[in-house]
Amino acid sequence: MTNKVPDNGRAEYNTSYKVGQDNVQFLGLDVLNPVFSTSAVIIFAFIIGSILFPSDASVILSGAKNWSINNFDWFFMVAGNIFVLFCLLLILLPLGKIRLGGTEAKAEHSTITWFSMLFAAGMGIGLMFWSVAEPVAYYTGWYGTPFDVAANTPEARDLAMGATMFHWGLHPWAIYAVVGLSLAFFAYNKGLPLTIRSAFYPLFGEKVWGAIGHVIDVISVIATIFGLATSLGFGAMQATSGLNFLFDIPNTLTTQILVITGVTAVAIISVARGLEGGVKLLSNVNMIIAAVLAVFIVIVGNTGAIFSAMIAFLFSYVENIIPLSNWIGREDTTFYHGWTVFYWAWWISWSPFVGMFIARVSRGRSVREFVIAVLLVPTVVSLVWMSVFGGSALDQSANGIGALANGISDSSLAMFQMFASLPMTSVISFIGIILVLVFFVTSSDSGSLVIDGITAGGKTDAPMIQRVFWAILEGIIAIALLVGGGSEALGAIQAAAITIGLPFTLLMLIMCVSLWKGLHSDMHLYK
Template sequence: MKDVPVYEQSAGGEAYMPASNIRLMGFNFHRVIFPASLAIVMVMVALALGNPDAFAQNLEGVKGWILQNLDWFIMIMGNLAVLFCAGVAISPLGRIRLGGKDARPEFSTLSWFSMMFAAGMGVGLLYWGVAEPVAQYTEWWKTPLNVTKLTPEASHAAMGATLFHWGFHPWAIYLVSALVVGFFAYNRGLPFSLSSGLQPLIGKAHKGLPGQLVDVFTVVLTVFGLATSLGLGAMQATAGITHVLGLPNSFGFQLLFILAVTGLAALSLWRGLDAGVKLLSNLNMLLALALFVLVVVGVGVLNFGAGVLNSSIDYAQYFLPLSNWIERPDQDWFHGWTVFYWAWWCTWGPLVGVFVARVSRGRTLRQMVAMVMLAPTVAAICWFTAFGGGAIAQVVAGSSTLAQGLTDVNMAIFQFLDALPMPLITSGLVVLLLVIFMVTSVDSGALVVDNLASGGDPNTHRGQRVLWLGMIAIVTITLFVIGGDKALQGIQAGAVAMGLPFMALMLLLMIGFLKALCQEARS
């Protein structure tokens, strides 16, 4: 990545040189954030391994209490993020450009979108593209708004609820972080970290203990969010490889898969953003487009076209009812799906937000809202219509094993593809996409963790980025090998529980960001 104006003089005249950093053999670590984050990660891993069952049970209890008792706050913040980002885009403030009036984008629009989308939810679309709509339709685990399962109404509710979970809301949560970090780094010369967003509210204290606590929190949140995603993603990918090639889906095979993904990610990180992450992201989009076209042809182009219109209507129809948190008739579904999702997106908020900010220099705030919130929602409508809508049609027609029920989430997409033409080719594409999406997600995460642990420096030594990648892999493998599913579930529950304080932080960041934008507009 090209040099960016971080640690320069801010508009207020303050200098933000990383005086509190340790420099050793070309490496650059913050003397507080790095050791504190590392210590917390190691302590949590030790607790998870010491007694995986008790660890998972305790954190599941904390997560359950938060989802049950603070659902109102989580829902309000998700809705507020959407309104905030939309408000910035349509207001005159949307003309503000990251890096100043003369800044120009470093990446083409296609590469920009590809990197952002791959980092944000590429793996999730493969994992849940079939499974979630089918689950909502067949009452695998309750139904949205208590509609009767396996009815035409359930079909519309399933698509509306799925798009609600993967549309504006998650990307708005990511976008808040991206707007804040990008603006304060590129326009104010502050460190490339979420703590910089506190500067309008607490002044120089954002460089001290309050800001350091924020950055330590986001490092830990990102590491465990990535570790659980890498471990759970490995389970689906190896299940797919077993399905396509007939190889045994053993524990050792899953472990080798994690190592292989880590190795590819290390190579990509070493090559840098242009030659590594951007290249893989562009390849990912081409492969995803190829898979998408094959599925659209398989389900029927006319059926797909009609489905896109119907899905868009379903999303609009269910948007407000599903945004409501007061006296919901579907409490179990509401807490188990929507509230959980909003908290889970927060575990990826710092990761995706900081990464999107890294690659968005030269873009206006309005362009960022259009590309980061609107474009992925359109892509999600098309993707879920082809995969989820097509899978529901198979259930109705009884033409695939999905009609017998959703027995294995890992296998749902492969069972769907088995009923379409060229299943070996499409299933092979899914496995390949899973690998590359996981590589790009881990790459992005390692870049972000490295940025934060270095006090907000986006231009650290590439070996330092690979070091953090190795740390994430070690955490994943340690939990996977010794703790098993229970340890991974416990860490996931802990990460989701951390989504609550992240939302509180997000509220402060929005207030500070709005204050800074108004100052910028007046200057």
């Protein structure tokens, strides 16, 4: 393997492969057939099986998920720690000077817009769902407590803060950063297609354009579509719970289908408008609404408790990050497997989608700038968000205020139950519902862009109909699963996505080695 140094300051690889050279065109589509057809067959087989036999599918796939989590908990934990250390190393070493796109590359998006897009795609909807439910769940022992401390105690409250931040801080964002940086570097600095297989070129060479690469990309597509479809289905349940709570709209299957249809319709419009006119615009809107909601709660809520929680969340996170990262001799198996290891597998299963989307919007950033923005800045924002929402919820739960005084009964209602104990409940709840829905739209349309890119062999200018096709398919899958098997069918497909996280963890560790080799081959351009 030899390098060439073109005028744009990039040390590109000498590869005979050209983007789209193996694509086939039919029915207005332009796709890489082995990836597109294999992914489609597997996806439809899983979906049909889950609809026709929801109980059996749930048992089989949940068994596979539990087997992965129970037998490879140590593997997920070790890998998560490696990803964090790897990212911190890239910030500190001279490798951080390398610029994505070459020495002369310029950023394509403003810093605020760039951050808004990566955050909205990566975690926005999860923070809406769990920022209230999770810390209260840990405090009250809804499904285990960290280190098996006694529930409803000061120690449980402190650990609830640290454990919540642990699950939404450095570790998940390091997972996204590894995938995103790998894809961006090999696409923009080495002239390879913007697709998952390209990250393995330094190790496998031209073989990545064959069967090895097809397998990698198919795994990525399946993990992405399953993750998005289940999130859309479960999110519809949360949105309808909020509509029922606020407007007394019946929380029925029909309402859930209407919510998914509406979200999908807006996502289709957004994805048809492309990155600039769709995802970028909605991401900026997202962040504005989120900021307004957070500031509103600080003003009308228990302001002192929120600011105290901010300090407590930070100190508890710093104090407990190493104990919580430990996998040896853990006896709190309900919490450890049910929350931490599950989360790590879930973040990893989402990493092809989020990582590729982050890569797509990050040309022109230095490696150091990229890692700081993807790793550290979202962790700080998560800290603030969790302090406002989780801090308010813990204050209500610990002091016997409102519905949360009795703990969590329904995680999809937790946020609205917290809002019910604040002034101007209707206004806050309405903003919350809008934010949930807009976050779902940005996840759906950015996911459609990513899946389209992978199945098109790395092309970023494939026909618009392909992006629309994937956006429609996500909505159809979510509706079909709800109609066919409800939460049981959704849980089965979610279990499949979690199970896929196991082989992809190994791929990510290999990706770190590949990225390290690739970055070192560019260092001579920055001396």
